[in-house]
Amino acid sequence: MARKGILVMLVTLAAWLFSIIYLLPFVWMVGTSFKPIGEWGLPTLIPNQVTLNNYYEVLVTGGVYGVRGHFPPIMRYLINSLTISITVAVVTSLLGALTAYGIVRFMAGGTFFVNWILSLRMIPPVVILYPLVVMTKTVGLYNTTAGLIMVYPVITLPITTWFMIGTFKSIPRETEEAALIDGCTHFQAFYRVSLPQAAIGLAASAIFAFIFSWSEFLIPLLLAPGEAAMPLTVFAAYFSNQYGILWGPLSAAAVITAIPVTATAIAIQKYLIRGLTLGFVR
Amino acid sequence: MRTRGTQFIAPTLILLIVLVIYPTIYLYYMVFHSFNPLFEVAVRFVGLQNFTTFLNDPDAHYSIFAMLVLMSVTVPTQIVLGTLLAILFTSPYLKGKVVLRSIMLIPLSIPAIIIGLNWKMIFFSYGPLNSFLEAVGLPTQPWLSAPFGSTFNTIFVLAVLDVWQWTPFVALAVASGIEGIPSYVREAAEIDGASRLQMIRHIVLPLSKTVIVIVLFFRIIDSLKLFDIIYMLTAGGPGNITTTLPFYIYKVGFTLTAPKADLGYAALLAVVLLMIATVLVLLVLTRVLYVKRMIWGD
Numbered sequence: 001m002a003r004k005g006i007l008v009m010l011v012t013l014a015a016w017l018f019s020i021i022y023l024l025p026f027v028w029m030v031g032t033s034f035k036p037i038g039e040w041g042l043p044t045l046i047p048n049q050v051t052l053n054n055y056y057e058v059l060v061t062g063g064v065y066g067v068r069g070h071f072p073p074i075m076r077y078l079i080n081s082l083t084i085s086i087t088v089a090v091v092t093s094l095l096g097a098l099t100a101y102g103i104v105r106f107m108a109g110g111t112f113f114v115n116w117i118l119s120l121r122m123i124p125p126v127v128i129l130y131p132l133v134v135m136t137k138t139v140g141l142y143n144t145t146a147g148l149i150m151v152y153p154v155i156t157l158p159i160t161t162w163f164m165i166g167t168f169k170s171i172p173r174e175t176e177e178a179a180l181i182d183g184c185t186h187f188q189a190f191y192r193v194s195l196p197q198a199a200i201g202l203a204a205s206a207i208f209a210f211i212f213s214w215s216e217f218l219i220p221l222l223l224a225p226g227e228a229a230m231p232l233t234v235f236a237a238y239f240s241n242q243y244g245i246l247w248g249p250l251s252a253a254a255v256i257t258a259i260p261v262t263a264t265a266i267a268i269q270k271y272l273i274r275g276l277t278l279g280f281v282r
Numbered sequence: 283m284r285t286r287g288t289q290f291i292a293p294t295l296i297l298l299i300v301l302v303i304y305p306t307i308y309l310y311y312m313v314f315h316s317f318n319p320l321f322e323v324a325v326r327f328v329g330l331q332n333f334t335t336f337l338n339d340p341d342a343h344y345s346i347f348a349m350l351v352l353m354s355v356t357v358p359t360q361i362v363l364g365t366l367l368a369i370l371f372t373s374p375y376l377k378g379k380v381v382l383r384s385i386m387l388i389p390l391s392i393p394a395i396i397i398g399l400n401w402k403m404i405f406f407s408y409g410p411l412n413s414f415l416e417a418v419g420l421p422t423q424p425w426l427s428a429p430f431g432s433t434f435n436t437i438f439v440l441a442v443l444d445v446w447q448w449t450p451f452v453a454l455a456v457a458s459g460i461e462g463i464p465s466y467v468r469e470a471a472e473i474d475g476a477s478r479l480q481m482i483r484h485i486v487l488p489l490s491k492t493v494i495v496i497v498l499f500f501r502i503i504d505s506l507k508l509f510d511i512i513y514m515l516t517a518g519g520p521g522n523i524t525t526t527l528p529f530y531i532y533k534v535g536f537t538l539t540a541p542k543a544d545l546g547y548a549a550l551l552a553v554v555l556l557m558i559a560t561v562l563v564l565l566v567l568t569r570v571l572y573v574k575r576m577i578w579g580d
Contacts, residue, residue: 004375007375008375008376008377010375011370011373011375011376012375012376012377012378014370015370015371015373015376015382016378016382018367018370019382019385019386022386022389022446022450023385023388023389025400025401025404025446026388026389026392026400028404028410029400029403032403041408041409041410041413042410042413043410043411043413043414043417095293095294095297096294098290098291098293098294099290099291099293099294101287101290102287102288102289102290102291103287103290103291105287106286106287106290107287108286108287108288108290108291109287109288109291109295113291113295117294117298119560119563120298120302121503122503122559122560122562122563123302123556123559124506124507124528124555124556124559125507126507126509126528126531126532126535126552126555127309127531127552127553127555127556128301128302128305128306128309128552129535129536130305130308130309130312130535130536130545130548130549130552131304131305131306131308131309132301132305134308135300135304135305150301151301153297153298153301154298154301154302157294157297157298161294186286186287186289187289187290190290211391214393215393215394215395217393217394217395217509217510217513218509218510218532221513222536233393233395233396236395236396236399237395237398237399237513237514240399240402240514244402247403250399250403251403254396254399254400257393257395257396258391258392258393258396261391261392261393262387262388262391262392264391265387265390265391266384266387266388266391269383269384269387272387272391272454273451273454273455273458276390276451276455276500277455277496277497277500280496281455281458281459281493281496281497282458282462
C-alpha cells in the first residue's frame with residue numbers, strides 16, 4: 001500500500017510539473033500583458049507592479065508611444081470578429097445539422113457526397129483563395145464582413161456536418177417515425193422532433209464553428225485586408241509587424257484574442273476531441 | 283430512398299458548389315494562363331509554360347522539401363510525445379486528471395496566429411528566452427535567423443511551435459481512446475498477473491492503434507496547411523529557408539512584387555499541393571476510416 005502512495009505522489013508530481021512548464025510561454029505572455037512599460041522584456045512571469053493600463057489602451061483609448069508609433073483601439077476589430085464568428089456559428093451549425101440529417105436518415109447524396117464533404121476538411125485554404133478573392137470582388141463583397149461570412153463555411157461546414165452526423169446517429173429513430181405516422185412531413189419531423197433531441201450536439205457544433213472562424217487568419221488576410229472587416233487575428237499580426245516592440249499592449253491584444261476561444265474550448269471539452277477529429281474519436 | 287433526402291442537403295450543396303467547385307474549376311483554368319495584375323491588363327493563355335517554370339524552379343522544389351521536412355519533424359514528435367502523455371494522463375496513479383486536462387486544452391485552443399505572436403516575443407533577440415539563457419550562463423541564440431549557427435535550423439524553431447500547440451491534441455485524443463478500452467480487458471490482464479508496463483505494451487498500445495492512426499491522419503493533413511506561424515515568425519525567411527509550399531503559393535500568388543509572382547503559376551503550385559493532399563486523403567479514406575460502414579452500418 002505504501003508503494004502505491006509513493007507512485008501516486010511521483011506520477012501526480014511529474015504530470016503537474018510537466019503541465020506547468022509546458023504552459024510557461026503562455027503564462028509569460030499573460031504576465032506581460034499586466035506589466036508596466038519598463039518590465040516588458042524581462043523573463044519574469046509575474047509583474048513586479050501589476051497594471052491594467054495595457055488593456056485600457058488596447059480596448060479603449062489606443063496608445064501613443066512617441067517615435068515607436070501609436071495604435072488604434074481594437075474595439076472595432078473585436079466587434080468584427082464577434083459579428084463574423086457568431087453569424088457563421090449559427091448559420092453553419094444549422095446547415096450542418098440539416099445536411100447531416102439528410103445523410104444519416106436518407107443517405108442523401110450517397111457515399112460520394114459524404115466523402116466529398118469530409119475531403120473538404122483536407123483542402124488547404126490557400127489553394128482556393130485566389131478564385132474566392134476574384135469572386136468576392138465581382139459581387140462587391142471584398143473587404144466586407146458579409147464576404148467573410150459567405151466564405152468561412154468552406155472551413156466550418158465540413159466540421160459541423162460531420163459532428164452532427166455523429167449526433168444524429170446516436171438519436172433513436174422511433175420518435176421520428178411516430179411523428180411521421182401522426183402526419184408530420186419529413187422536414188417537420190426534423191425540426192420538431194429530431195433537432196430538439198440533438199440540441200446539445202447542435203450547440204457544441206455551433207461552438208466549434210465559432211472557434212474555427214474566430215481563429216481563422218489566412219482567409220481574412222486575403223479577403224478583408226482593409227479596416228472595415230478586419231478581424232482580431234489579422235489585426236494582431238498587423239500590430240505585431242508594425243509595433244512589434246510594444247509588448248505590453250501586444251500581449252494584452254493577444255490575450256483578448258485568445259480568451260473567447262480558449263474559454264469556450266474548455267467549456268465544451270467533453271466534445272472537443274470529437275469535434276477536432278470530426279467524430280472519428282469519441 | 284436516395285432522392286428523398288435531397289431537400290436536406292440542397293442548401294449545403296449549392297453553397298459548396300459556389301465556394302469549392304467553381305474555384306477549383308477556375309484554378310485548373312488558370313494553370314494554363316499567366317496573369318500578374320500589377321504589370322498586365324488581362325489573363326493570357328500560355329499553354330504549358332507554367333509547367334516548365336515549375337520544373338526549372340529550385341525555389342518551388344525547395345518549398346516542397348521544406349514542407350516535408352517540417353512535417354516529418356513535427357508529426358512523429360507530436361505522436362510519440364502525445365502518446366506518452368496520454369499514458370501518463372490515464373495512469374490510475376494520477377490525481378487531479380480533470381483539471382490537468384483542462385490545462386492541456388489551452389495550447390490547442392489558442393489561435394495559431396496568437397501562438398506565433400507569443401513565441402515571436404519569446405524568441406526575440408532581447409526576449410525572455412535569451413535573457414534567461416544569459417542569466418544561467420548559456421550562450422544566447424539568434425532564434426529566428428540562425429540558431430546554433432545555421433539558418434536551416436529556423437525550420438526546427440517553427441517545429442517547436444507546432445509541436446507545442448498540437449501535442450496536447452494527440453495526448454487528449456489518445457487518452458480518450460485508452461479510456462474506451464473495455465475494463466474487462468484490463469481486468470483479465472490483471473488477473474493473469476500483467477505488470478503495468480506489460481499492460482501498456484500489450485493491451486493499451488495495440489488497442490489504441492486505431493485512434494493513433496486517425497490522429498496521425500489529421501496531423502498530416504493539418505501540417506500541409508501550416509501557414510499562420512510561418513507568416514508571424516519568419517515570413518518565409520531567412521532567405522527562403524522557411525518558405526514551405528503553402529507559403530510559397532502565398533508569395534507567388536498574393537505578393538505581386540515577389541520574383542515569379544504570377545497567378546497562373548500560383549494556381550499550378552496550388553494544384554501540386556492539392557495533389558499531395560489528395561494522395562494522402564485517398565490513402566486514409568479508403569484504408570482507415572471506412573466511412574460507409576461508420577454511418578450506415580454494413
